[in-house]
Amino acid sequence: MIQRLAEEGRLSGAVVHGxxxxxxxxxxxxATLDAEGQTADILRQIDALLAEAGTSKKNLLSVQIILADIRDAPAMNRAWDAWLDPTAKPARMTIQAPLVDPAWRVEITGIAAIAG
Incomplete structure (x- = not known):
């Protein structure tokens, strides 16, 4: 069974399967927030999506972080470190790439296991 969460026009905010x-x-x-503020906002959204799927950040397996400007890494990491469960660190990659909206500083995606 496939479950789609937070569906929008072009995509689902998350998909649960297997x-x-x-x-x-x-x-x-x-998007008016700085990189640290945008990261904190994104992580709040991730918490909500994971909760809706029946899991949490403790079950994140991997995370990919895209920064519009790699110089924002220290600011992004401040929000990440404040949010991260130090006993359940996922594998993580951080890269620089242009984002669709120039006002966006950060985009985060990942995969989590369902709690259980």
């Missing part, structure tokens, strides 16, 4: 949650690229609701 005991895994696949997160779409999440961006900040408020």
């Amino acid at each position: 005991g895994l949650v696949y997160l779409a690229g999440q961006v900040a609701d408020d």
